[in-house]
Every structure is written in structure tokens, then in C-alpha cells.
Amino acid sequence: xxxxxxxxxxEYVTGLFExxxxxxxxxxxxxxxxxxxxxxxxxxxxxxxxxxDMLILFASAWFHDTGxxxxxxxxxxxxxxxxxxxxxxDYVEEEETINAIEDCIMATKAPRxxxxxxxxxxxxxxxxxxxxxxxxxxxxxxxxxFKLRLGEKDQVQFxxxxxxxxxxxxxxxxxxxxxxxxxxxxNLKKLKKKTLELEAEPQxxxxxxxxxxxxxxxxxxxxxxxxxxxxxxxxxxxxxxADHKANILISVNSIIISVILSxxxxxxxxxxxxxxxxxxxxxxxxxTIVISILATRPKMTGxxxxxxDIKQKKTNLLFFGNFYKAxxxxxxxxxxxxxxxxxxxxxxxxxxxxxxxxxxxxxxxLIRLAYNxxxxxxxxxxxxxxxxxxxxxxxxxxxxxxxxxxxx
Numbered sequence: 001x002x003x004x005x006x007x008x009x010x011e012y013v014t015g016l017f018e019x020x021x022x023x024x025x026x027x028x029x030x031x032x033x034x035x036x037x038x039x040x041x042x043x044x045x046x047x048x049x050x051x052x053d054m055l056i057l058f059a060s061a062w063f064h065d066t067g068x069x070x071x072x073x074x075x076x077x078x079x080x081x082x083x084x085x086x087x088x089x090d091y092v093e094e095e096e097t098i099n100a101i102e103d104c105i106m107a108t109k110a111p112r113x114x115x116x117x118x119x120x121x122x123x124x125x126x127x128x129x130x131x132x133x134x135x136x137x138x139x140x141x142x143x144x145x146f147k148l149r150l151g152e153k154d155q156v157q158f159x160x161x162x163x164x165x166x167x168x169x170x171x172x173x174x175x176x177x178x179x180x181x182x183x184x185x186x187n188l189k190k191l192k193k194k195t196l197e198l199e200a201e202p203q204x205x206x207x208x209x210x211x212x213x214x215x216x217x218x219x220x221x222x223x224x225x226x227x228x229x230x231x232x233x234x235x236x237x238x239x240x241x242a243d244h245k246a247n248i249l250i251s252v253n254s255i256i257i258s259v260i261l262s263x264x265x266x267x268x269x270x271x272x273x274x275x276x277x278x279x280x281x282x283x284x285x286x287x288t289i290v291i292s293i294l295a296t297r298p299k300m301t302g303x304x305x306x307x308x309d310i311k312q313k314k315t316n317l318l319f320f321g322n323f324y325k326a327x328x329x330x331x332x333x334x335x336x337x338x339x340x341x342x343x344x345x346x347x348x349x350x351x352x353x354x355x356x357x358x359x360x361x362x363x364x365x366l367i368r369l370a371y372n373x374x375x376x377x378x379x380x381x382x383x384x385x386x387x388x389x390x391x392x393x394x395x396x397x398x399x400x401x402x403x404x405x406x407x408x
Contacts, residue, residue, distance in 0.1 A: 006055070021306055067080035107123055246370070
């Protein structure tokens with residue numbers, strides 16, 4: 001089998017994970033996939049599988065969790081098969097090979113039911129971590145993913161589910177049984193002990209959704225919540241007022257421009273003394289409209305965020321400009337993570353109010369400038385019309401006097 005195909009599979013799946021960057025995939029991510037590939041090759045090496053079987057295992061391991069990028073957890077295996085078939089049909093002509101890869105991927109779907117040695121190998125590679133020292137870390141990652149993708153879930157209930165899974169789980173290959181069973185039982189014992197300790201805790205800790213309602217001493221007090229809500233509402237009302245003021249200026253000056261263009265311009269050829277005042281009036285009206293539009297013109301940001309932004313609490317998920325290009329799954333996962341972090345949640349509210357204020361400051365500054373230009377411009381324009389009319393009348397009177405005194 002062409003070794004280039006191995007590289008293409010790896011590059012394709014790696015590209016999928018790097019493009020999607022779903023923050024909720026704390027466990028079922030690229031790192032987990034790479035680990036499963038490594039474990040599958042390790043177990044397959046022990047059994048000295050054929051070259052074609054190694055390709056089947058390699059492709060199965062790489063594609064088995066790609067469905068998590070596009071659909072809900074319960075249906076991800078079927079989606080993974082769909083993604084695999086679409087890719088592999090361009091490189092593999094043998095239908096049997098593609099079907100074998102499909103069987104291996106579907107073998108990882110709970111309840112697991114591998115049909116042959118290859119299925120057993122991929123199943124053991126997928127759950128290899130249950131019998132290693134990495135179990136504590138991986139179990140924590142799975143819990144975080146459960147919280148982000150499936151909503152708030154009690155740690156004790158999650159642990160009880162994991163305990164039940166471990167008690168019913170068994171490795172299929174003799175290689176993994178001999179290597180991992182002992183450590184798996186040790187992990188199970190530790191998890192049971194930890195769960196009993198959690199059950200003994202009377203109150204949920206601040207920072208969990210259950211604890212949010214019970215903390216009355218810090219930022220979670222109703223007074224703080226009311227203050228933030230009222231401040232945000234006041235900012236929005238002021239923003240509406242600014243938009244209304246800008247709309248008045250735009251409407252009034254649009255009417256002025258329409259009148260000038262439809263009435264005065266036709267008279268300028270005969271009444272040339274009105275040219276300069278009319279130009280001044282037009283410039284004032286156009287300038288006022290332009291500045292008013294600038295005050296109300298929305299400014300768009302990137303509309304995307306990364307997993308790193310969420311981890312470092314940089315992204316304000318309460319402002320649409322930071323997430324409108326993200327998928328629903330990405331936004332839902334990020335929001336759930338923010339709701340479980342009190343500092344992040346209230347920090348986002350504070351940041352939202354601050355930037356509302358910054359936008360309001362710019363908006364009112366421009367509207368004030370527009371009103372000043374309009375006010376001063378109206379005064380200057382009226383004086384210009386008055387002066388032009390005065391000198392025109394004076395010139396006309398002088399012509400009449402000179403005409404009357406001239407000899408016949």
C-alpha cells in the first residue's frame with residue numbers, strides 16, 4: 001500500500017481539527033485522535049497484522065472521532081464514517097477495505113461490539129487511557145466536555161456513570177488485558193474514593209451553576225446584578241437617543257438639499273449673487289449629513305474566537321461582533337464555559353458596559369460636532385444670503401440713479 005496515503009489521511013484529519021477549533025472538544029480533540037492512532041499501531045504491531053489491515057486500523061483511528069466536529073456526540077460515529085468514505089473513495093478502489101474501516105469505526109460506538117481482531121484493536125486503542133496513569137486527567141477532560149456540550153452535569157453523577165462504565169468495561173485483546181487491567185482497577189478504586197468524598201461535601205462551590213444562586217457576599221449579590229443591568233439599559237437608551245438625534249439631522253438636511261436642488265439652482269443663472277450663499281448652505285447640509293451618518297454607522301469586528309481566547313478569557317461572548325461567524329456548537333460550548341466561571345461571566349458584563357460607553361462617547365462626540373456645524377452653518381448661510389441680497393439691492397439702486405442722471 002502506498003505510504004503517501006498514510007500521510008494524506010493524517011494531513012486531512014489534522015486539517016479538519018485545526019479548521020474547526022471547537023472549544024467544547026476538551027477530550028475528543030486532535031490530541032486524543034493522535035494518541036488513539038499511536039495506541040492502535042502499538043497493539044497492531046504486537047499482533048503483526050498485514051499491511052492492508054494496518055491501513056484499515058490507521059484510517060479508522062484517524063477518522064473515528066471526526067464526527068464530533070460536525071454533529072452531536074450520540075451520532076458522531078455515523079458522521080465519522082460518512083467523512084471517511086468521502087475521503088477514502090478517492091484513494092482506495094477496494095470496497096472491502098472501506099467497509100472494513102467502517103466496521104472498525106462503528107465498533108467504537110457504545111455498547112461496543114467488535115466483529116474481529118481489527119475491531120478489538122481499535123476499541124482497545126480508544127479506551128487505552130482507562131488503564132493508564134493518564135486516566136485522572138482524561139476523565140477530568142471528559143467531564144469538562146460533558147458540561148460544555150450537554151449542559152451542566154453534577155460531578156458526583158458523572159463519576160457514578162464513569163464508575164459504572166469502568167465496572168462493565170473490558171479490554172478485548174489479550175495484549176491490553178495483560179498490560180492495562182491492573183491499572184484500570186486501581187483507577188476505579190481511586191475514583192470511587194473521590195466520589196465518596198464529593199458526596200460528603202454539603203454545599204456546591206462558588207463558580208458552579210448551583211453555587212451561583214447561593215453566593216450572596218461577593219459579585220453575585222442582587223445589588224451588583226441590578227447595577228449592571230440598569231447601567232446596560234441606560235447605555236442602550238442613550239444610544240437610541242443618539243440615533244434619534246442623528247436621524248433628525250439627516251432628515252432635516254436631506255429636505256434642505258432637496259429644496260436647494262429643486263428651487264434655488266434654477267434661479268442661479270439669473271440671480272448670480274445667490275451662488276456663494278447657496279454653495280455655503282449646501283456644504284453645511286452635506287457635512288452635517290455625513291457626520292451624522294458616521295455617528296450611526298456600525299463598526300463590525302472579526303466575528304470569530306479561538307479556544308485560546310476562551311481559556312484566557314479574552315473574548316466577550318455577550319457582544320455579537322465577537323461570535324457572529326462562529327458555529328452554534330462553538331458558541332454554545334463557549335457560553336456554557338463562561339457561565340461556569342464567575343470571574344469570566346462578570347468580567348464579560350463589565351467589559352460589555354465599558355465598550356458600550358466607548359461607542360457612546362464616539363457617537364455623541366460626532367453628533368455634537370454635527371449639531372455645531374449645522375447651527376453655525378445655518379447662521380453663516382443666513383448672513384451670506386442677507387449680505388448678498390443687500391449688495392445686490394445696493395448695486396441695482398446705483399444703476400437706476402446713474403441711469404436717471406445721464407444726458408439724453
